[in-house]
Amino acid sequence: xxxxxxxxKRHSATPDDYRPNLITSASFDLSKPSLISQPSLPSVPxxxxxxxxxxxxxxxxxxxxxxxxxxxxTISAHNSAVLSASSDGEIRAxxxxxxxxxxxxxxxxxxxxxxxxxxxxxAHQDSRIRVYRIDESSRLYALEATLPTLADRARTxxxxxxxxxxxxxxxxxxxxxxxxxxxxxLSSDKALLYSVSWDRSxxxxxxxxxRCVESVVNAHDDAVNAVVVAGDGRVFTGxxxxxxxxxxxQRSEEGVEEHRVVETLTKHxxxxxxxxxxxxxxVLYSGACDRSILVWSDKNATGAALSGGxxxxxxxxxxxxxxxxxxxxxxxxxxxxxxxGTVRVWRRGGGGGYGCVxxxxxxxxxxxxxxxxxxxxxxxxLVYGGSLDGEIKVWELRVDSVN
Numbered sequence: 001x002x003x004x005x006x007x008x009k010r011h012s013a014t015p016d017d018y019r020p021n022l023i024t025s026a027s028f029d030l031s032k033p034s035l036i037s038q039p040s041l042p043s044v045p046x047x048x049x050x051x052x053x054x055x056x057x058x059x060x061x062x063x064x065x066x067x068x069x070x071x072x073x074t075i076s077a078h079n080s081a082v083l084s085a086s087s088d089g090e091i092r093a094x095x096x097x098x099x100x101x102x103x104x105x106x107x108x109x110x111x112x113x114x115x116x117x118x119x120x121x122x123a124h125q126d127s128r129i130r131v132y133r134i135d136e137s138s139r140l141y142a143l144e145a146t147l148p149t150l151a152d153r154a155r156t157x158x159x160x161x162x163x164x165x166x167x168x169x170x171x172x173x174x175x176x177x178x179x180x181x182x183x184x185x186l187s188s189d190k191a192l193l194y195s196v197s198w199d200r201s202x203x204x205x206x207x208x209x210x211r212c213v214e215s216v217v218n219a220h221d222d223a224v225n226a227v228v229v230a231g232d233g234r235v236f237t238g239x240x241x242x243x244x245x246x247x248x249x250q251r252s253e254e255g256v257e258e259h260r261v262v263e264t265l266t267k268h269x270x271x272x273x274x275x276x277x278x279x280x281x282x283v284l285y286s287g288a289c290d291r292s293i294l295v296w297s298d299k300n301a302t303g304a305a306l307s308g309g310x311x312x313x314x315x316x317x318x319x320x321x322x323x324x325x326x327x328x329x330x331x332x333x334x335x336x337x338x339x340x341g342t343v344r345v346w347r348r349g350g351g352g353g354y355g356c357v358x359x360x361x362x363x364x365x366x367x368x369x370x371x372x373x374x375x376x377x378x379x380x381x382l383v384y385g386g387s388l389d390g391e392i393k394v395w396e397l398r399v400d401s402v403n
Contacts, residue, residue, distance in 0.1 A: 040292050040318065044267060047295060047315035047354040059360075063384075063392040064100045066090055070386030073370040074113040078136055080374060082384055083120065084392055085110030091122065093139065103132060103141040114184040114193075116207075119144070121193065123181035129195055131210060145210050147195075148175040152212050164217060166199070175212040177201060182224060188231040196224035196237055202247070204259065214258055220245065226274050230281035235259060238272030244286055244296075246311065267294055267313045276327035276334065284311060285334055287324025293317040293336055293346075295354070317346055319356050321363065330373045333357075333399065335383060341365030343385045345397065360395045361385060373397075 066086040074083050081093045083103075091103035091110055109125035120132040120141060129147035134140075156162035156173040163171045166178040179199035186193055186207075193205040200223065204214040220239035228236050235247040244265040249257050270289035277284055284296040296311045322339035329335075334346040334354075342365070345358035361368065366389035373383045381397040 040290050041267065041269060041294075041316060044292065044294065044313060044316040046318050047352075058396050059393065060396050061394040063094055063394065064092070065392070066092070066390040068390055069388040070369055070390060070392060071109060071111055072113045073372040073384055073386045073392070074115055075372050075374050075384070076115050076134075078115075078118075078134075082372065082392070083113050083115065084370075084386055085113055085122065086390065089124075091120075091141075093141070101139045101141070104143065106130065109180070111180055111182050112184045114186060116186055116190055119207075121184055123184050123195060125180045127177040127179055127181060127197065127199070129177075129181055129184070129205075147205060147210055148173075148212055149210055151209075174215045174217070175203075177203065179223075183227045185227045185229045185235070187229050187233070194227050194229060194235060196227045198223035200224060200239075202227070202235075202237055202259070216247075216259060222271075225272060228275045228277050228284075230277055232281060234262075234281070236275055236277070236284060238275045238286055238288075240271040242266070242268045242270060242272065242288075244268070244272055244275070244284075263310050265296060265311060265313070270323075273323065273325050274327040274336075276329045278329060279331070285317075285327050285329070287327050287336060289323040291318070291320050291322060291324065291338075293320075293324055293327070293334075297352075314352065315354075317344075317354055317356075319344055319359075322367075325367060325369050326371050328371045328373055330381065331375055333373070333381070335371045335373050337368030337371040337385055339367040341367060341387070343368055343371050343383060343395075345383075345399070347399065357399055358397060360397070361393065366391070 068086045068088040070086055072085040081095055083093045085091045087109045089105050089107040091105045092100040094100035110122050112123040114121040118134045122130045131145040132141040133144045152175045156175050162173045164174050166172050177197040177199055179197050181195050181197045183196050193207050195203045200220050202216040202219040206213050220241050222239055222241035224237050224239045226238040238244045245261050246263040247259040248262045250260045251257050268288045272286055272288045274287040282298050286294045294316050295314050297314050298311045320338040320340050324338055326337040336344045340363055341361055342363055343360040344356050346354050347357045348354050366387035368385045368387050370386040373381050375381050379399050383395045383397050385393045
């Protein structure tokens with residue numbers, strides 16, 4: 001059996017302080033405070049160890065540009081196609097050697113993309129999530145579902161307990177997001193889809209039928225900008241309220257499994273824009289408007305798990321001159337995109353230190369809103385950076401092994 005819907009108290013909102021048109025770090029307008037350099041974090045030490053690593057990078061191409069800002073990038077594991085989405089609602093699938101295929105999407109801004117099995121899942125400004133079926137042979141994308149589905153809406157519209165106040169004099173059923181859906185993540189077994197929104201909520205969807213099985217309305221005190229899921233089931237959410245929350249599924253006294261906060265990480269002093277996890281899930285990276293990437297670990301210096309299963313900040317990665325907007329982990333490399341127009345490549349060295357092994361792009365260029373990368377051979381990577389000027393730049397990167 002899947003998760004049961006939460007009780008009504010868990011869906012209740014506070015309508016008087018809900019802001020349906022949030023101006024937050026998720027807006028990504030260069031004129032707004034979200035991209036203005038915030039003070040860094042002097043209390044967090046810089047991870048200064050520099051691994052003995054050589055690298056070679058070269059700019060190779062610009063994919064067919066969008067006519068508006070790039071908001072999301074992802075790479076299909078099936079055919080290595082790069083899927084990009086923009087603020088005008090256009091979604092494209094292309095490679096450096098093939099023409100672009102346009103996905104027939106709704107004409108509203110696309111905030112996030114996720115590919116699994118033969119599905120493409122898209123998150124939108126209009127508070128909807130759309131699921132497309134991918135036909136690899138014909139390179140066609142067919143709309144399969146819009147979340148919440150008609151079945152979800154029908155089963156919740158009958159009971160008065162299913163309705164929550166989203167703002168004064170406005171009520172919606174708990175399966176609905178009521179503002180832009182900002183990020184998506186998938187459980188390790190691909191059974192659950194997680195979505196977060198500027199409406200401050202976290203929702204859980206069952207991928208077998210895309211039924212909404214849980215909703216946490218007030219997951220944060222402000223817009224939620226990022227979500228990632230570890231292999232052990234922990235869910236991490238980052239918000240404009242400067243906090244990162246760690247969630248686990250727990251059984252309530254009523255016997256209902258639901259996600260509960262088990263830890264709150266509070267080192268950031270500005271809006272959290274991006275999260276990423278190491279391959280084993282033991283290290284969390286968080287990027288914010290303070291120009292620093294914080295590195296969190298659930299292990300101590302000897303590699304043993306911390307008592308209580310918590311996470312501590314072990315240091316910061318510094319070098320970007322403006323807000324961190326996106327993060328991506330491939331193998332033992334971390335890629336970060338920033339409002340300063342660059343993508344930095346970080347690698348962990350001996351003793352837990354990190355070094356920047358490459359800076360891609362031009363400082364002062366268009367803000368890099370999304371980054372994706374893939375390893376094409378031992379130590380060789382293709383890196384894609386999508387920016388607010390509508391361009392997707394491609395770099396070839398080779399990183400030698402640490403001596």
